[in-house]
Amino acid sequence: MSVVEDFQAETEKLAATVQRQVLVLYAAHVAGELTDLDTAALIAAAINKATSVAVGLGDAWLVAQIEDVTGVATLAAGVGPTDDSDRLLKAASTVLAEPADAAMRLDRLARSETFEAAQNGTWQAMQQQPLIEGWVRQFDADPCQLCRWWSRDGRVWPKAHPFQRHKGCNCQPRIVLAENIKSTGYTRRLERTA
Numbered sequence: 001m002s003v004v005e006d007f008q009a010e011t012e013k014l015a016a017t018v019q020r021q022v023l024v025l026y027a028a029h030v031a032g033e034l035t036d037l038d039t040a041a042l043i044a045a046a047i048n049k050a051t052s053v054a055v056g057l058g059d060a061w062l063v064a065q066i067e068d069v070t071g072v073a074t075l076a077a078g079v080g081p082t083d084d085s086d087r088l089l090k091a092a093s094t095v096l097a098e099p100a101d102a103a104m105r106l107d108r109l110a111r112s113e114t115f116e117a118a119q120n121g122t123w124q125a126m127q128q129q130p131l132i133e134g135w136v137r138q139f140d141a142d143p144c145q146l147c148r149w150w151s152r153d154g155r156v157w158p159k160a161h162p163f164q165r166h167k168g169c170n171c172q173p174r175i176v177l178a179e180n181i182k183s184t185g186y187t188r189r190l191e192r193t194a
């Protein structure tokens with residue numbers, strides 16, 4: 001597996017964990033153990049926690065990508081998590097107010113928010129990593145037609161180009177280093193084998 005695929009496996013694991021937490025909370029709500037208000041607050045808190053972890057994962061795995069390509073030790077950008085608790089509370093309350101398919105919608109919310117936070121963390125960290133020139137879209141396990149279109153057959157996008165995504169998409173950027181940096185890495189390897 002490539003470094004990006006390892007990262008995608010981590011975000012998948014994180015999403016699965018928070019999806020389970022959210023469904024347990026919803027089941028307690030259905031069983032009458034939690035009020036609407038408490039359920040929405042606990043669900044929002046669980047997802048908010050997962051998204052802050054996801055941002056950190058994005059930053060850390062970006063470092064792993066740089067180190068994998070250059071062989072040079074790199075520091076994380078230190079991207080801070082955003083606090084989305086108000087927005088998530090509103091989203092969870094909206095779902096609970098309309099109980100049709102609520103479990104499925106909460107499940108999707110938890111999953112989608114986790115992946116989006118990981119993508120945002122990676123993208124923001126990328127802006128602060130001078131070795132990176134751009135990125136290529138690395139598909140998730142089951143890329144849809146939209147994601148294939150956004151990839152433009154593996155086109156290299158400048159790093160400031162926004163990472164296009166849809167809900168539930170776990171595609172992630174695979175980094176491309178600046179030309180001069182790449183040749184520096186190449187030169188270094190030549191020196192090592194000489």
Ligand SMILES: [Zn+2]
Pocket residue numbers: 142143144145146147166169
């Ligand atoms: Zn897709």
